Amino acid sequence: MTDQLIGKRVEVLDKGWIELIDLMPHPDSKVGGDLAIVNAARVSFLGESKGPERDKKLLFYLLRHRHTSPFEMVEFKFRVRAPLVTWWQWVRHRTWHMNAQSGRYTPFQESDFYVPDAWRRQSKDNKQASEGTLEAGENDELTRRLLQHYDEGFRLYSQALEQGVSKEMARLFLPGFSVYYTWVTKIDAHNLMHFLRLRMASDAQLEIRVYAEAINEHFFKQALPWTAEAFDKYILKGS
Ligand SMILES: Cc1cc2nc3c(=O)[nH]c(=O)nc-3n(C[C@H](O)[C@H](O)[C@H](O)COP(=O)(O)OP(=O)(O)OC[C@H]3O[C@@H](n4cnc5c(N)ncnc54)[C@H](O)[C@@H]3O)c2cc1C
16 A cells, blocks of 8 residues: 555646655554544544444544544645645645745746646636636637746746846746745645645636645545545535
């Protein structure tokens, strides 16, 4: 299981990715995964596992009744590469612990900018949202203009560095929301479910939704299959 999960990297957007760098308890542990949650709940009466059927039933009961603290006993640590437009929203979730690449320390590369596949139209009934995409011709033209803008920003950035301007100031020339940054992030399973519920929702911006969906699909469901099933049933589908 370790080989499959820890160190696994999933690509997201055009140049981003998510990699699971650690999981607590370790996936090879006999008391890891869903069992860590069940065992934490059973400490209430100093018991432990009672076999898969009763354990799963207890876990579903816990989630259904929002008995949340046992779900904090599992922690995921990711390394994530995402554009600033994604981080801008991600950092609002205060329950993540985070450490970021420093643009004061590491110079940016020419390929560090996000280029969307398609340009989405402004939604008619949600001022924050988008719907549908522009026609192919318009789409290509906007992408051409975006790349031109990136080239110019990067040229001015590089020129400022060559002139001896500090990295912390030269980056003012870069197209802010598009720059890719790498962060190390850590969260427990309870707060991860809260994040996934909000950021996998259809009203979440695509640039963060794809990261939330990737975490759910490729890491959360595999690390905690019973929890993911209960999460889908009671939280996402709300039964
Ligand atoms: C679709 C969408 C649109 C959004 N639009 C905007 C916007 O226009 N402008 C904007 O500013 N934000 C916006 N947000 C961000 C939103 O307001 C929240 O800041 C973000 O979703 C984090 O949610 P949270 O506080 O529940 O999560 P977390 O910070 O992870 O906190 C999880 C839970 O812990 C508790 N908690 C954590 N810290 C505290 C605390 N200090 N005090 C009390 N309780 C705490 C709360 O119960 C909270 O729900 C948007 C979010 C979404 C999903």
